[in-house]
Amino acid sequence: MLCESNEELDVLVEEARPFTKNGKVADYIPELGKANPDDLxxxxxxxxxxxVAAGEVRRKITLQSISKVLSLALVLMDRGQDYVFERVGMEPTGDPFNSIAKLETMGIARPLNPMINAGALAVTHMIKGSSVDERLQRLLEFVKEMAENREVSVNEKVARSEFETAHLNRALCYFLKQHGVVTEDVEPLMDLYTKQCAIEMDCRDLADIGLVFAMDGVNPATGKRIMPADVARICKTFMVTCGMYNASGEFAIKIGIPAKSGVSGGIMGAVPGKVGIGIFGPALDEKGNSIGGIKLLELLSEKYSLSMF
Structure with a gap:
């Protein structure tokens, strides 16, 4: 996707850029720790x-938790709503994305929603295929179609870095396996999940994916339906209620658009019927969201009245 530079956007990016000084890159994943925190x-x-675009738009970004929305869409098409939501709930948690607390304290092992790590692991487990590679390729083909970019690929360095340090996610997997939510071996699932999170693109591709969700699953350029409208609706609803980790309520009030963030600093936004938005700003706030990206969306939403509420 070719994007023209835009002076109004340039001004907003430079207004938001100083806020990156208050954030920190996700250095607990060593490869992500190499990002430039000033990028926006x-x-x-x-x-x-x-x-239209502004800032360092050619900078590549791994999807991380943004991939949770895409794997959910694929699995809903693969398995249907009843199958998926018997195994993963629909409720926000208010807890950090990697928390195990609710799984233990609620008396049921079913993760509360697909946007927390436990729920995302359960969803990734549902991707159809006979091997890690086949399942990954099915997801990757779906992402390439949404982004209209055959060059989208997995960043193997980031995937390896995550696989070697994902001890808490392994713990979540073993907990889910103990309670029958996950039935496959943990290491292949972790291999698939870390590669899913390491799918790489730039913020122009993210905007293309956001637009497909905004247009209820249709690519407006080709008229092709990529997912059923109901699947797009479910995904957008989760983006509103759970997409920005445990800052989703504040985000809905201040900005008011369906969005999903990732700890690489990406944010994908889908303003229903209007636009798709892709943002990259690797300096994160304490909740794990791009600090400059959220400020930029605040300015954008205020200036162009983007809130759906």
Whole structure:
């Protein structure tokens, strides 16, 4: 996707950029710790095919938790709502994304929603295929179709870095396996999940994916339906209620658009019927969201009245 530079967006990016000084890159994943915390970029893709951008838009970004929305969409198409939501709930937690607390204290092992790590691991477990590679390729093909970019791939260095340090996610997997939510071996599931999180693109691709969700599952450039409208609706609803970790309520009030963040500093936004937004700003706040990206979305939402509420 070719995006034109835009002076208004340039001004907003530079207004938000100083806020990156108050954040910190996700150095608990060694490869992500190498990012430049000052980076901040945005792309906005409109249904008529226009795309505008500002900042370091060519900078590559791994999806991390943004991939949770995409794997959920694929699994809902693979398995259907009843199957998926018998195993994963629909409720926000108010806890950090990697918390195990609710699994233990609620008396049921079913993760509360697909946007926390436990829920995302359960969803990834549901991707159909006879091997890690086959399942990954199915997800990757789906992501490439949404982004309209055949170059989208997995960053093997980031995947390896995550696989070697993902001890808490392994603990979540073993807990889920103990209670029958996960039935496969933990290491292959961790291999698939860390590669899923390491799918890499730039914020222009993110904006393209956001636009497909914004347009209820249809690529407006081709008219092709990529997912059923109901799947897009469910995913957007989770983005509103759980997409920004345990800051989702505040985000809904201040900005008011369906969005999903990842600890690499990416944010994918989908303004229903209007635009797809992709943001990259690797300096994170204490909740794990891009601190400059959230400020940029605040400025954008205020200036262009993007809130759906």
């Amino acid at each position: 970029s945005i792309a906005i893709h409109y249904p008529d095919g226009n795309c």
